[in-house]
Amino acid sequence: MAIVGAGPAGLLLAALLARHDIDAVIVEQRSAEYVLSRIRAGVLEQTTVDLLREAGVADRCLQEGLTHDGIELSFDGGLHRIDFRALTGKHVTVYGQTEVTHDLMRSRAGANLTTDYEAADVEIEGFDGEHPVVRYVRNGVVQELACDFIAGCDGYHGVCRASVPREAITTYEKVYPFGWLGVLADVPPVRPELIYANHERGFALCSQRSKARSRYYVQCSLDDQVDQWSDDAFWDELRRRLPAEIAEAVTTGPSIEKSIAPLRSFVAEPMRFGRLFLAGDAAHIVPPTGAKGLNLAATDVGYLARGLAEYYLEGSDAGLDEYSARCLSRVWKAERFSWWFTSLMHRLPEAGAFGFRLQQAELTYLVGSRSASSALAENYVGLPI
Ligand code: FAD
Ligand code: DHB
Numbered sequence: 001m002a003i004v005g006a007g008p009a010g011l012l013l014a015a016l017l018a019r020h021d022i023d024a025v026i027v028e029q030r031s032a033e034y035v036l037s038r039i040r041a042g043v044l045e046q047t048t049v050d051l052l053r054e055a056g057v058a059d060r061c062l063q064e065g066l067t068h069d070g071i072e073l074s075f076d077g078g079l080h081r082i083d084f085r086a087l088t089g090k091h092v093t094v095y096g097q098t099e100v101t102h103d104l105m106r107s108r109a110g111a112n113l114t115t116d117y118e119a120a121d122v123e124i125e126g127f128d129g130e131h132p133v134v135r136y137v138r139n140g141v142v143q144e145l146a147c148d149f150i151a152g153c154d155g156y157h158g159v160c161r162a163s164v165p166r167e168a169i170t171t172y173e174k175v176y177p178f179g180w181l182g183v184l185a186d187v188p189p190v191r192p193e194l195i196y197a198n199h200e201r202g203f204a205l206c207s208q209r210s211k212a213r214s215r216y217y218v219q220c221s222l223d224d225q226v227d228q229w230s231d232d233a234f235w236d237e238l239r240r241r242l243p244a245e246i247a248e249a250v251t252t253g254p255s256i257e258k259s260i261a262p263l264r265s266f267v268a269e270p271m272r273f274g275r276l277f278l279a280g281d282a283a284h285i286v287p288p289t290g291a292k293g294l295n296l297a298a299t300d301v302g303y304l305a306r307g308l309a310e311y312y313l314e315g316s317d318a319g320l321d322e323y324s325a326r327c328l329s330r331v332w333k334a335e336r337f338s339w340w341f342t343s344l345m346h347r348l349p350e351a352g353a354f355g356f357r358l359q360q361a362e363l364t365y366l367v368g369s370r371s372a373s374s375a376l377a378e379n380y381v382g383l384p385i
Contacts, residue, residue, distance in 0.1 A: 001308065002027065002134040002147040004122060005154035006035055006115055008097060009280030009297040011104035013151055015055035016305035018113060022312055025145055026115040027122055027136055029154075032105060035117075039184055039257045041097040042207050042215055043068075043194075043291035045382030048298040049093050057103045065095035066208070071380065073367060074197035074204075076360050077243050080367040081193075087370075087377040094194075096209045097294050116143070124150055124163050127276035151304060152278040153297075156266070161282050164273050176263035176287060176342065177349055178202070181220040183234050184257040189214045190242075190250045196289070196345055197241050198359055203289075203346040204241035206250075214251075219346050224260060231255050263287040265339055267331060270324040277304055277323060284331045286338035289345060295382055296334050300327050302385050330383065337379040 001017060003010045006028035014024045028035065044052075044065065052058040069085040084091055108115060119136040126132045127150055134145040152160025161169070180203075189208035197204040202219035209215055218237050220229075231254060239247035266285040271278045280297030303326050307319030344362060348355055366372045 001025070001149055001151060002132070002145045003151045003153055004124065004134060004160050005152070005158060005280075005282070006032070006105075006117070007153060007155055007280065007297070008100055008104070008294055009282075009301050010151065010153035011101060011108065012051065012055060012298055013153060013279065013301035013305055014113065015057055015104055015107060016051070016301065017308060018108075018111060019055060020305075020309045020313060022308060024113070025147075026108075027119045027134055027145065028115060028117050029119055029122060031117050032115075036098055036101060036105070039096070039098060039182065039215075039259065041288070041291060041294035042094055042209060043295075044093040044095055044100070045295045046090055046092070047302075047382055047385045048295050051298050051302045051385070052100065052103075054302075055104075055107075057107045060099065060103055061093065061095045064099075064210070065093040066210070067091050068094055068193050070377075071193055072191065072195045073363060074195050074243055074246070075199075075363045079195070079243055079246065080363075082367070082373050082377055082380075084377045084381050087374045088381050090381040092291075092381055094208060100294070119143075122154075122159050124152075124160060124276065127163075128274040130275075132275045148275065149308070150276045151301075152276055152282045153280050153301070155281040156264075156285055158282050160276060161268055161278055164276070168273055170269045172265075172267045172269075174265040174339070176265075176346070177222065178219050178346060179222050179224070179260045179262045180205075180217045180288060181224065181226070181229055181234065181260050182215065182217045182258065183231070183255045184209070184213065184215050185253045185255050186212060187214050187251040187253040188212055190246060195242070195246065196341075198345045198363060199241035200347065200356065201237070201241050204238055206238075206242070206246075220260060222262065226258050226260055229258065231258075234258070261288065263342065265335055267328070267335060269328060271300070271327050272320070272324040277320075279304055279327075283327070284335070286334055287342040288338075289342040290334065290338035290380065292334040292338050296331060299330060299385050303327055333379075333383070341376075
């Protein structure tokens with residue numbers, strides 16, 4: 001196997017394959033340090049934790065990850081809890097993507113498995129025939145990797161999806177007219193659970209990485225530059241978007257990371273082209289509100305690892321043949337949920353005052369209805385694989 005990209009999708013796929021003694025080389029264009037410096041997701045579904053366990057890399061996540069039995073929704077000056085445990089019997093685990101990546105990298109290095117970091121000019125070819133090849137330049141030398149299959153785990157901007165002939169692929173996309181400004185700080189979280197806040201000034205999210213490290217986000221303009229946002233300006237804006245008693249309880253401190261992410265919904269169909277399989281952000285993007293991006297990447301590679309294990313160990317093509325349809329059925333459910341939750345919680349410039357009042361009415365209905373709360377909870381905690 002050749003795996004392009006050492007994000008969570010590529011690293012987890014390689015770890016799952018290693019459990020079945022299936023050989024995989026990862027080719028990554030950045031350095032390991034750079035990959036680890038990207039602060040992204042923080043919420044793991046049980047299915048993702050189960051896949052980490054299956055891959056033999058769940059120990060630290062199980063020890064240090066925080067079990068969350070619910071979230072809080074803030075709107076119209078009030079705070080309302082959605083109780084996952086009571087509504088679904090399930091929970092989520094708060095454990096940063098950086099930590100997942102770190103654990104996967106360490107396990108891979110410990111087993112002496114190859115990851116070629118800092119690979120330049122990565123190209124793929126031959127995946128429509130019997131002999132796919134990944135070609136790249138490392139330390140000035142051209143490398144050629146002949147393989148049975150290529151896993152395109154190289155994210156939204158990667159080379160794998162871009163190498164598929166235009167007529168073989170259909171894409172669906174929605175770009176949202178705002179972004180998220182995120183801050184990481186070594187301060188205790190304001191509440192034990194996450195708060196998703198709908199406010200006239202825009203969305204805000206209070207998240208966390210540990211009892212001593214918080215991750216906060218505010219909806220921002222796509223024209224904003226990170227440098228324009230001082231730490232003080234960020235904390236002031238965050239507090240304005242929270243109920244007064246919560247705002248007063250926020251502990252502020254110097255940011256250790258600050259970045260702006262655009263919001264996008266995107267799906268490429270199908271996810272298989274001959275001997276090339278796309279997985280994770282290479283095939284689909286969700287806006288981050290539903291915390292689904294990393295979890296979808298994990299379930300994609302869970303299906304792919306099973307299909308490859310069936311192929312190599314049992315000589316069956318069935319799992320590989322079903323890969324794309326299985327993933328896409330799950331992907332569209334996550335797309336729907338992420339779009340819905342994003343539309344409900346953000347200030348939508350085009351919706352005006354009427355749209356804002358409708359959001360308050362829908363949120364009031366949501367927290368007052370057991371079936372509506374259950375639907376949110378079921379989607380947030382995720383489906384079994
Ligand atoms: P990636 O993590 O993007 O990994 C792809 C890897 O491929 C990268 O290491 C990249 O360097 C490498 N690569 C790219 N091109 C090439 C090439 N040509 N050759 C070789 N290697 C290549 N999700 C949430 O649930 N919550 C969040 O708050 C959240 N925040 C996000 C913020 C940002 C800025 C982004 C971009 C995503 C965010 N996500 C979030 C989504 C989540 O982080 C992703 O869904 C997840 O990282 C997907 O993993 P992946 O392995 O598929 O892709
Ligand atoms: C985090 C990010 C999300 O997009 C989300 O929905 C919940 C938590 C986070 O970074 O902690």
